């Protein structure tokens with residue numbers, strides 16, 4: 001009997017702990033060399049002379065954008081939620097639209113984010129993102145690709161990261177800082193001092209600590225190309241600088257460029273894609289930071305040669321990009337390796353790490369469901385490994401086809417000291433002291449109260465199990481090959 005209570009209680013506790021746990025990304029910190037920062041930022045800054053006022057005619061103002069976001073939230077409340085990740089220097093809220101069949105709920109599904117208007121004078125992205133959200137809302141029941149996205153992805157859309165820059169019609173924010181140079185950099189630590197960072201940058205950084213994004217794209221103007229990491233080189237020279245996932249990124253960037261009206265026909269960029277550093281190196285960029293510190297595969301999409309095309313052209317530019325945007329998001333469920341990691345003793349989800357042999361990069365499983373989503377180039381053989389402290393790692397060789405594949409891992413507890421510790425913290429192994437305390441406590445209460453407690457806990461466990469099963473089933477609905485390891 002004691003054991004039953006203990007198991008029920010631990011089951012309940014674990015659920016509570018799992019739900020409450022937040023993924024936290026550790027960020028390196030250090031001191032910023034201010035003179036260096038000032039010089040470099042200046043070097044990379046573009047000519048910021050004010051263009052004529054008419055340039056933004058037909059584009060949404062910041063308050064019109066806010067209105068569009070809120071109207072969308074009301075019109076599409078069944079598949080969306082509106083929230084803000086912070087405010088700009090001038091106090092403009094950074095609104096986000098989340099689109100999903102269960103907005104705001106954690107599910108074992110990948111999350112994708114679009115970030116528009118990083119540079120204030122590149123406003124096409126913010127217009128397209130509002131069109132994208134509305135198009136998804138209008139075609140959810142009609143278009144299978146949209147349905148796939150809404151049901152299997154959590155899509156977060158930040159139309160404008162830099163509303164102040166937009167209203168000033170310039171690249172930088174209200175403090176004149178280029179936000180795409182304001183993130184911590186892998187080679188040059190001048191940006192590592194968090195307090196000196198811009199509020200817009202900080203908002204993005206804490207957003208990534210809260211939501212476990214699998215991939216993302218930021219939208220820019222001034223060229224037509226899908227840019228992928230690395231953006232910077234160690235020696236500051238301009239040349240191809242491949243990140244560990246070079247193949248994966250070339251695949252993702254090509255998903256965009258090949259679905260685009262004419263991006264892949266570029267004469268300047270073969271296939272309409274480019275390694276950032278081979279185009280021109282930048283430091284403190286958002287893209288590399290996402291991949292290194294956020295566990296998120298980010299592309300930088302240049303979607304229009306002209307930064308301020310006549311607003312009449314916006315619907316056409318939207319048509320050129322529509323399928324690319326949808327295909328990029330859908331690629332998170334249509335391709336790659338997905339699954340969950342469990343412990344063999346009680347089937348508990350283990351938020352472990354997933355690595356691919358030959359690629360020096362780790363993808364982390366989610367905290368609540370231990371689901372992982374590993375984008376990979378299709379039609380190749382891979383060795384997938386799952387590791388969790390205190391458990392014996394497992395590896396399996398798979399043949400990944402054109403479609404996504406599910407590989408679940410069930411790990412056996414190891415015998416390391418770390419493992420024992422983990423077990424006693426998370427597993428309620430009812431070690432002598434805690435058991436006695438618990439039992440004494442329960443027998444001290446009236447028997448009926450005791451009975452009610454058992455029933456409530458049993459019901460909670462039943463609910464939790466049903467939910468896990470339901471989610472597992474749901475996760476499998478897409479036509480994936482599935483493997484249990």
Ligand SMILES: *[C@@H]1O[C@H](CO)[C@@H](O)[C@H](O)[C@H]1NC(C)=O
Pocket residue numbers: 033034035036
């Ligand atoms: C800061 O950077 C400048 C320029 O590279 C260098 O001359 C200076 O010594 C650096 N200062 C510190 C404190 O590192």
Ligand SMILES: *[C@@H]1O[C@H](CO)[C@@H](O)[C@H](O)[C@H]1NC(C)=O
Pocket residue numbers: 047048049
């Ligand atoms: C910046 O733009 C102004 C006005 O168009 C021009 O006179 C100036 O030469 C430009 N500066 C640079 C560095 O290109």
Ligand SMILES: *[C@@H]1O[C@H](CO)[C@@H](O)[C@H](O)[C@H]1NC(C)=O
Pocket residue numbers: 224262263265266267
């Ligand atoms: C793509 O089409 C647009 C609009 O017709 C045109 O301005 C642009 O030059 C084209 N780009 C390429 C690479 O073909």
Ligand SMILES: *[C@@H]1O[C@H](CO)[C@@H](O)[C@H](O)[C@H]1NC(C)=O
Pocket residue numbers: 360
């Ligand atoms: C793997 O990447 C890390 C940085 O993320 C680096 O420190 C390490 O040296 C790399 N290992 C190999 C074998 O390249």
Ligand SMILES: [Zn+2]
Pocket residue numbers: 118119122219220221
């Ligand atoms: Zn830009």
